[in-house]
Amino acid sequence: GGIITQTPKFLIGQEGQKLTLKCQQNFNHDTMYWYRQDSGKGLRLIYYSITENDLQKGDLSEGYDASREKKSSFSLTVTSAQKNEMAVFLCASSIRGRAETLYFGSGTRLTVL
Amino acid sequence: AQKVTQTQTSISVVEKTTVTMDCVYETRDSSYFLFWYKQTASGEIVFLIRQDSYKKENATVGHYSLNFQKPKSSIGLIITATQIEDSAVYFCAMFHNTNTGKLTFGDGTVLTVKP
Numbered sequence: 284g285g286i287i288t289q290t291p292k293f294l295i296g297q298e299g300q301k302l303t304l305k306c307q308q309n310f311n312h313d314t315m316y317w318y319r320q321d322s323g324k325g326l327r328l329i330y331y332s333i334t335e336n337d338l339q340k341g342d343l344s345e346g347y348d349a350s351r352e353k354k355s356s357f358s359l360t361v362t363s364a365q366k367n368e369m370a371v372f373l374c375a376s377s378i379r380g381r382a383e384t385l386y387f388g389s390g391t392r393l394t395v396l
Numbered sequence: 397a398q399k400v401t402q403t404q405t406s407i408s409v410v411e412k413t414t415v416t417m418d419c420v421y422e423t424r425d426s427s428y429f430l431f432w433y434k435q436t437a438s439g440e441i442v443f444l445i446r447q448d449s450y451k452k453e454n455a456t457v458g459h460y461s462l463n464f465q466k467p468k469s470s471i472g473l474i475i476t477a478t479q480i481e482d483s484a485v486y487f488c489a490m491f492h493n494t495n496t497g498k499l500t501f502g503d504g505t506v507l508t509v510k511p
Contacts, residue, residue, distance in 0.1 A: 324503050
């Protein structure tokens, strides 16, 4: 088995601040994802990466940057935090990224003051 | 554009009964993959069951089964003999058979199982 670790669990920032969320997986999976979950809503894809140094935009990429420097890690940067993007950010991974089961981390809850 | 819709916002059932959660999807792909995930109160999201569009037989895993109606673009989740611990949010999701690797989720259905 493996695990996906997201840090920090809670992130509080000021409006306009640049904030970085980190994700590590030890499944040795190729593909990693960042999803955003607003309260009471489903998951929306921000970025994903099918291999090291690859980046693909999702439906919600504006206002975010991502980085995949190693196979095991995937980071997400909120370039300028806004109050309307307070949400839970979920990292996930899958073996190859095509119709494979996703494994999720426990999330980072972002609060913007 | 691909879309996944779960019309039931919440469902409440009595323990040990059967519940069905609805999900309809839109896609132009001839081949696609449908999933159900469960999110517990702690926020943990786990995979439950999947249906590949080219398979006619409905998938079954434990007390979870699917009602796949391809002509209606519908993939219902059936939970038999519900237990209190089945209380959670259930998400339907679709994986498109393209090179994008994107999984699109519905907004979820909150299931409450009462004693």
